[in-house]
Amino acid sequence: MKKKIALIGYGVIGKRVADAIALQDDMELAGVCDVISDWRIQTAVSKGYPVYAATDEAKISMAQAGVPLAGIMADLLDIADLVVDCTPKKIAAQNVDTYREQKIKFILQGGEKHETTGHSFSAENNYTSALNRESTRVVSCNTTSILRTLTALKKANLLENARGTLLRRATDPWESHLGGIMNTLVPEKDIPSHQGPDAQSVDPELDVVTMAVKVPETLSHLHYWNVRLTRKADKKEIIEVLQTSTRITFINYSDGLVSNNTIKERYLDMGRPWGDMYEVALWQDMLKVEGNELYYAYVVDNQAIVIPETIDAIRSLTGMEENAEKSILKTNISLGIVR
Template identity: 60%
Template structure:
């Protein structure tokens, strides 16, 4: 660890926060200042066991966490005193209330995709707009589904192949660890508007995208599944399209004829590869489903909503703090630390 490493605070130690914290500890130019939360459950006990410094996010939480036996190093203010940047991973809309504190302190910060683009006026996906984040004080990591959209459409755009795109999203009902509390059974629930919010959200990263999305919530919890129909800007064969997807290190090709016939088998592959938390950081795109008819491209892929935004968050830390001003160098560094590559197996 360099003496010049950036000190990162993580506020909120849930599905995303704990993965961000773990990813930070894997970087040689960052150190985890600590994590803040309000919970008294097993997650904070695991954080204690890992040696992470735990802080209470509120005075009330300090009392309840202490009574529950959570070893605390102070309150949120104490953590922020020791940080160069804070990654707010609190539940949807909570971060909006924290932003005033971060700004008052002149502290750089990152929020997640549950917050509106207007909160930071910048939304981030490393391969598309790293440069515009360099030196900023704040940015927003777009949602898991939006991240996948920007990665795949961005790869086609950089190859000069993208005219317009229409996508249908089959969205998991809830996170696996919360499936006993929420979710749906024996039904499908359409999102209440067309376009669904992911298309406009992708345009917050790249306004040039001509993209429309439709979404439906399905009764499963492992991952999201996308189907896309893209009108190509010019004639292209399948090999050129595949080359465009391969140009992104964060799109990984999988094949049905390898036995990866569903999102469950891809998730099992992550376990066999010994990824932390079975994380799929990449978009897992089925290579043998990529089809071109005339000037139309069809493809499908899987999105791990617990993991896909983690490398983006690490790159955003580098961009905001000036650790790196070169997107390719930052992406390569993050990929190496997290074991991300263009081939999964």
């Protein structure tokens, strides 16, 4: 039987998770729940998703705006097997007590702390350890990219340590009119930045340090990495190792993919919803190996990279699929992630 999945928070990540759930043949979207009553939730209505109000106040405002409601959050949780919480940072942590009282499994996103669930998830790294758990946390977009690339190197016994610099987008594209930065760069004051320790919440063995700078753009993040290998290697071997991750794709500067906006345009031309890039887009012709030192750069789609991870996390927590590779393949096919 299909597992019924409740979605709390129909925002940038939530709407993408909802559509991804709807594509799966082993789960179904029980409904979406939010407090908004504008065009965003009207999109969910137009797609035929049952809509629920997150609070009593939201129930009133949503009804006044003409949003057809199937009930309130408690009603949605009553019919669901698992809940994916995609609400803004810190709100999800406030919902955890409700989920535990309802004895419903739940998934949080990377804006929440690891301690809230006691488990952080990345499909190619620790799918099995999440099997049948009460809860997990899908790590952030940047941390997901770090784990995909470094896990591939680690599995090949090539990873000694890694040092990365992250150029982080200032805000999401849809709300860039509300805030962000202009004509400046804002470095995170702490070294390491939080992404390195976050990756270690999934894999404590990783020797990784990150530094981050917020930049005045909205489309994606850009990473530069310097990795010390356990031995000398050549470029061909490194590429073959990184290709063992089905969620890393190679791009070439020589093909005109020279910036985040050109890469975004490529995925729009490919017909991906919203031009979403679920993969880490790593420049093959920029990658360089000198002895036992590896240098590479890649782009992260902050709005899309965690979507396949969330689908795999659903399967793991519910026990629908015990094999990580089978779940990853199933998710990849449904989302069009192919070589």
